Amino acid sequence: MKIQGDALDVTFEPLAGFGLTNLLRITAHNRFNISTRYMPRILYSFLLSSVLTPFRFRETLKYRKIIDQTKISKSPIFIIGHWRSGTTYLHNLMTLNQHYGFCSTFHTTAPNVFLANEKIIKPIVIASLPDKRQQDDVALGADLPQEEEYGLGALLPYAYYNGWCFPKNMRYYNKFVCLEDISDRILDKWKENYLYFLKKVTIYNRGKRLVLKNPANTGRIKLLLDMFPGAQFVHIIRNPYEVYYSMIRFMKIIMAKYCVQIPPNDLIEVMMDLYNQIYDKYLSERDMIPAENLTEIKYEDVLQNPVDTIKNVYNNFDLSGYRKNETRLKKYVVSQKNTKVSTYVMDENVKEMIYKKWRRIFDEFEYSA
Numbered sequence: 001m002k003i004q005g006d007a008l009d010v011t012f013e014p015l016a017g018f019g020l021t022n023l024l025r026i027t028a029h030n031r032f033n034i035s036t037r038y039m040p041r042i043l044y045s046f047l048l049s050s051v052l053t054p055f056r057f058r059e060t061l062k063y064r065k066i067i068d069q070t071k072i073s074k075s076p077i078f079i080i081g082h083w084r085s086g087t088t089y090l091h092n093l094m095t096l097n098q099h100y101g102f103c104s105t106f107h108t109t110a111p112n113v114f115l116a117n118e119k120i121i122k123p124i125v126i127a128s129l130p131d132k133r134q135q136d137d138v139a140l141g142a143d144l145p146q147e148e149e150y151g152l153g154a155l156l157p158y159a160y161y162n163g164w165c166f167p168k169n170m171r172y173y174n175k176f177v178c179l180e181d182i183s184d185r186i187l188d189k190w191k192e193n194y195l196y197f198l199k200k201v202t203i204y205n206r207g208k209r210l211v212l213k214n215p216a217n218t219g220r221i222k223l224l225l226d227m228f229p230g231a232q233f234v235h236i237i238r239n240p241y242e243v244y245y246s247m248i249r250f251m252k253i254i255m256a257k258y259c260v261q262i263p264p265n266d267l268i269e270v271m272m273d274l275y276n277q278i279y280d281k282y283l284s285e286r287d288m289i290p291a292e293n294l295t296e297i298k299y300e301d302v303l304q305n306p307v308d309t310i311k312n313v314y315n316n317f318d319l320s321g322y323r324k325n326e327t328r329l330k331k332y333v334v335s336q337k338n339t340k341v342s343t344y345v346m347d348e349n350v351k352e353m354i355y356k357k358w359r360r361i362f363d364e365f366e367y368s369a
Contacts, residue, residue: 005256012257015045059116074209075230084246085238086299091213101205111151137340167263178219221285238299245344
């Protein structure tokens, strides 16, 4: 899979929002191996990270004690499922209810500075964002829901999307999805930073219960239950054939915007291996979730009847506020009717390869070959 983006396009480079120390650490870990054509991106990232440093210090001075004292008293609702399985649509539907809080694009783009510096930083973020995501036709905005995994990379070196910036080391960064084969020190550091970020998001949302969407969390059930014993999980699954082709499109478009290295040729294999690792872990840990705290749904059912799907989630979890939110929910569903959905021509040889590689998922969730 060939990926080669415009080297002068720095608009979407996530490294630019990293803490300066973290950016130096990650670059050093990758032995300063930056492809020549992508030097403008890394230079831009170091420049913007340096500019943001005083704002980060300001936020630390103003909010560190408040963050430390903040308790997440209401365990989050976690939306899980592999990337390109409908997690974003489900997240948007669930967070229409203003009774709940969520992590936004603004939070993930500027995770070090969003509490104390919103008036200064947020307009910059807004100005840099397109109206829609480039990989699909979904609306993109600073205040719209976003997966917190993007923000984690800016806080610590051990995050999944750092592998999209440094794809030559992608297998290493993929370890931080299921968080296996890592030291206790790194695991503790990851937990500390994840909790720190969620506390900040909780403060921003004035203590509301959080609805969080993060595909990487599919492989972290036991860990999340240890951190939040009362957590509830909505797992969404999509036909693996569709996931495969959608992921290829996703990686071609987005990695071309993120990478500071020319990607290697084995990205498809790496992606397919991670899919198996996530679902091996999920299926081994799923029974740890109390039955009343897990709802599993299919993407195809969400598309066919999104309103009933959300109503069932509310009923299954005994959540409040559905009736007050129903009109808003129906209006949003209607507004999405014209959203373009990508279609794929599936090669029979590729289909056979996908089925052999991901057969367990086909069987477990009753998708036909």
